Amino acid sequence: MSQPRTVFFVSDRTGITVEMLGNSLLTQFDDIEFQRVTLPFIDNIEKARDVLSQVERAGVDSGKRPLVFTSLMTETLRHEISRANAMVLDVVERFIVPLEEELGIKSAHAIGRSHSAGNFKDYNHRIEAVNYTLAHDDGMTNRNLEQADIILVGVSRSGKTPTCLYMALQFGVKAANYPLIPEDLERMKLPPALLPLRHKVWGLSILPERLKTIRQERKPDSKYASFENCKWEVDAAEALMKTAGISFLNSTTKSIEELAATILHEARLVRRVY
Amino acid sequence: MSQPRTVFFVSDRTGITVEMLGNSLLTQFDDIEFQRVTLPFIDNIEKARDVLSQVERAGVDSGKRPLVFTSLMTETLRHEISRANAMVLDVVERFIVPLEEELGIKSAHAIGRSHSAGNFKDYNHRIEAVNYTLAHDDGMTNRNLEQADIILVGVSRSGKTPTCLYMALQFGVKAANYPLIPEDLERMKLPPALLPLRHKVWGLSILPERLKTIRQERKPDSKYASFENCKWEVDAAEALMKTAGISFLNSTTKSIEELAATILHEARLVRRVY
Numbered sequence: 248m249s250q251p252r253t254v255f256f257v258s259d260r261t262g263i264t265v266e267m268l269g270n271s272l273l274t275q276f277d278d279i280e281f282q283r284v285t286l287p288f289i290d291n292i293e294k295a296r297d298v299l300s301q302v303e304r305a306g307v308d309s310g311k312r313p314l315v316f317t318s319l320m321t322e323t324l325r326h327e328i329s330r331a332n333a334m335v336l337d338v339v340e341r342f343i344v345p346l347e348e349e350l351g352i353k354s355a356h357a358i359g360r361s362h363s364a365g366n367f368k369d370y371n372h373r374i375e376a377v378n379y380t381l382a383h384d385d386g387m388t389n390r391n392l393e394q395a396d397i398i399l400v401g402v403s404r405s406g407k408t409p410t411c412l413y414m415a416l417q418f419g420v421k422a423a424n425y426p427l428i429p430e431d432l433e434r435m436k437l438p439p440a441l442l443p444l445r446h447k448v449w450g451l452s453i454l455p456e457r458l459k460t461i462r463q464e465r466k467p468d469s470k471y472a473s474f475e476n477c478k479w480e481v482d483a484a485e486a487l488m489k490t491a492g493i494s495f496l497n498s499t500t501k502s503i504e505e506l507a508a509t510i511l512h513e514a515r516l517v518r519r520v521y
Numbered sequence: 522m523s524q525p526r527t528v529f530f531v532s533d534r535t536g537i538t539v540e541m542l543g544n545s546l547l548t549q550f551d552d553i554e555f556q557r558v559t560l561p562f563i564d565n566i567e568k569a570r571d572v573l574s575q576v577e578r579a580g581v582d583s584g585k586r587p588l589v590f591t592s593l594m595t596e597t598l599r600h601e602i603s604r605a606n607a608m609v610l611d612v613v614e615r616f617i618v619p620l621e622e623e624l625g626i627k628s629a630h631a632i633g634r635s636h637s638a639g640n641f642k643d644y645n646h647r648i649e650a651v652n653y654t655l656a657h658d659d660g661m662t663n664r665n666l667e668q669a670d671i672i673l674v675g676v677s678r679s680g681k682t683p684t685c686l687y688m689a690l691q692f693g694v695k696a697a698n699y700p701l702i703p704e705d706l707e708r709m710k711l712p713p714a715l716l717p718l719r720h721k722v723w724g725l726s727i728l729p730e731r732l733k734t735i736r737q738e739r740k741p742d743s744k745y746a747s748f749e750n751c752k753w754e755v756d757a758a759e760a761l762m763k764t765a766g767i768s769f770l771n772s773t774t775k776s777i778e779e780l781a782a783t784i785l786h787e788a789r790l791v792r793r794v795y
Contacts, residue, residue: 261782263691264545270794271538272616275594275628285792287782314623320549334623341615342546349588349608354549367734373777374735377683384655409651412686416777417537460641461648502795503647503690508535508561518559520544521776 251280253305257298257317257328262287265338269316282309289319295327302331320356373419373521380415383423384408389440395423396516398444400437400488401451402427402480403471404461406498410451410506417504418511419519432483437491449510450488450495455481457499525554527579531572531591531602536561539612543590556583563593569601576605594630647693647795654689657697658682663714669697670790672718674711674762675725676701676754677745678735680772684725684780691778692785693793706757711765723784724762724769729755731773 254273256266262285273281284305286298305313313333319325320339329335343354382388383395385408392398397414399407403426411422425438441448455478462472470476488495494513496506511518528547530540536559547555558579560572579587587607593599594613603609617628656662657669659682666672671688673681677700685696699712715722729752736746744750762769768787770780785792 261778263778263782264541266792266794267538268542268612268616271592272612272620275617275631276620276624276626277629278626279624283794287786312623314620318545334619336616336619338542338546342542342610343549345608345610346546346550346588349586350550350553352550352552355551357549367731370776371735371738374680374683377686381655381658381682406648408655409648409690412651413690416683416687416690457641461645464645502644504535504537504795508537512561518540520540520557521778 249280250309250311251282252311253282253284253302253309253313255298255302255305255313255315255333256283256285257289257315257319258285258287259290259319259321259324260287262318265316265318268338269314269336281314289324290321292323292327295319295324299327299331302328302333306332322356369419369519369521372519373416376415376419376421377412379421380411380423383421384411386425386438392423392440393444394421395444395447396420397422397510397514398441398448399424399451399510400427400441400448400484400493401495401498402432402453402458402484404458404465405451405453405484406503406506407451409503410498410510413503414507414511417507417521418516419521420511420516427480427484427487429480432480432487435483435487435490437487437493445491445493447514448491448493449514450484450493451498451506452481452485452488452495453497454499523554524583524585525556526585527556527558527576527583527587529572529576529579529587529589529607530557530559531563531589531593532559532561533564533593533595533598534561536592539590539592542612543588543610555588563598564595566597566601569593569598573601573605576602576607580606596630643693643793643795646793647690650689650693650695651686653695654685654697657695658685660699660712666697666714667718668695669718669721670694671696671784671788672715672722673698673725673784674701674715674722674758674767675769675772676727676732676758678732678739679725679727679758680777680780681725683777684772684784687777688781688785691781691795692790693795694785694790701754701758701761703754706754706761709757709761709764711761711767719765719767721788722765722767723788724758724767725772725780726755726759726762726769727771728773 258265315333315335318338407424411424414420414422458477459474532539589607589609592612681698685698688694688696732751733748
C-alpha cells in the first residue's frame with residue numbers, strides 16, 4: 248500500500264492560520280492522500296531543529312518529499328526549516344516581502360502578533376457576543392431579544408446552536424436561536440416573540456434523512472426520531488418559513504463556516520476579525 | 522488627516538481563510554492604519570467586476586493603492602481582479618501553482634472545497650464536541666465527565682466558557698469546564714469530581730484588575746466584583762492549582778485562540794481541522 252505524503256503546518260504561534268490556509272489549498276488535490284501534522288509554538292532554534300528532523304524522517308519513512316507550510320517570523324528559524332529535503336511553502340517570504348516593498352517599511356518580524364490578546368474593548372465585545380448567544384440558545388429567554396444581531400430558527404437538531412456559537416466566536420455577532428416546535432408548525436406561525444424582529448430572522452433546514460440519523464443518536468426509536476415525524480417537521484417548517492418570508496439555508500450540504508458566512512453576508516452584518 | 526489604506530479580502534467562498542491570513546500578515550505592520558473589507562461569495566464575473574470597481578474607488582478615495590488578498594479559484598475571476606490598480610496578493614497563484622508542480626498533477630481549481638460540509642462522520646464529531654461542551658459548561662453535570670478530552674478550571678469569569686467552546690468548534694475537542702467556587706478555595710482542594718481526572722485538568726487565571734472590570738459589568742458594586750474579593754479569589758485559585766499540580770494560563774494576556782492552542786499542545790491532543 249502506498250504511504251501518504253506528510254504535510255507539516257509549522258508556526259511560531261497557534262498555527263491556526265497556516266493550518267487553515269494549507270488545508271484549504273490541499274482540498275484542491277482531492278485524489279492525493281495526505282498525513283497532516285501541525286507543529287505550533289516553534290519559537291526557538293532547538294524546536295526548529297526538532298521540526299527539521301521530524302520532516303526528514305517523514306520523508307524517509309514515506310518515500311515522499313513532505314510539504315511544509317510555515318509562518319515563522321524569525322529569519323534564523325525559517326532558515327533552519329528551509330534546509331529540509333521537503334517542499335517548503337513559506338507564507339512570510341511569499342507575502343511579507345512583497346508587502347514590505349509595497350508599503351515602503353519593514354515589518355516588525357515579531358512573533359505572536361496574530362491572535363494575541365488585542366485591546367480589551369475588542370476582547371470584551373467578543374466575550375459579550377458569546378455570553379449573549381449562550382443565554383439566548385434554544386429560545387431560552389426573550390429578554391433583550393431585540394439586541395440580537397441575528398435570530399436563527401429551525402426544527403430541533405437542524406444545526407442552529409453550533410452556527411450561532413460560531414458566529415459569536417468568529418465574528419463577534421450576537422446570535423439568538425429559537426426552535427420551531429410542533430405547536431408553531433401546527434399554527435403555521437413564527438413564535439410570537441419573533442414577529443416584531445422578523446427582519447433579523449434567518450432559517451436553517453435539513454434533509455429529513457439526515458435529521459432522522461442525528462435524532463436517532465439522541466433518542467433512539469422515539470417518535471421524535473422517526474423518519475415520518477422528521478419529514479413532517481421539515482416540510483412544515485419550510486412551508487412556515489416561506490409563508491413568513493424568512494430565507495433559509497440547508498445545513499445538510501453546508502458547513503458551519505458556510506452557514507455563518509452566508510447569513511452574515513445576506514444580513515449585511517460587519518464581520519469583526521479576532 | 523491621512524486616509525487609511527483599504528485592504529480587501531476577496532474569496533469565492535466564505536473568505537474566512539483569506540481574511541485570517543491577510544489579517545495575520547497585517548499585524549506585522551502595526552504603524553499603518555488599514556480599513557478592512559471582506560467580500561465573500563465572489564463566484565461569477567459580474568461580482569468580480571463589482572469588486573474591481575470597489576477596489577478602484579477605494580484607491581481614488583483614499584489616495585492610496587489598495588491591497589487585495591484573493592483566494593479565487595477560477596482563472597477568469599482572478600484575471601478580472603488582477604486588472605485593478607492595486608497590489609493583488611493572490612493566494613492561489615502563489616501556492617497552488619508550485620503545489621501543482623511538486624505534486625505533479627493539476628489541482629481541481631474548484632470553488633468551495635474548503636469549509637464545505639465534509640463527510641458526515643467528521644461533521645458529527647464536531648457537533649458532538651459542541652453538544653458535550655455545552656452540556657458540561659460551568660460544572661453543570663458530572664455525567665460522562667470521564668469522556669472529556671480537557672477539563673478547564675478557574676474562578677468565575679476567567680474565560681473558561683469561550684475557550685472551551687472554541688476548542689470544540691475549531692478542533693472537535695470535548696471540553697468541560699468547572700468553576701472554582703469560594704468553597705473550593707477555602708478547602709484548598711479541587712472539586713471532588715475532578716480528582717480522578719486530574720491529568721485532564723488545565724487551569725485559567727486572570728489579573729485581579731481585569732477580573733474586577735469584567736465582573737463589575739455583570740454585577741456592579743457587588744462583593745463579587747470588588748477588587749479585594751477578585752484578588753482573594755485569584756490568589757487562592759492559583760495557590761490551589763499549584764498545590765494540585767495543575768498547569769494554568771493567564772487569560773489576561775492570551776487570546777482565546779492562544780489559550781485553546783496552548784492547552785491542546787500541552788495535553789498532546791490531536792487537532793482536527795474542519
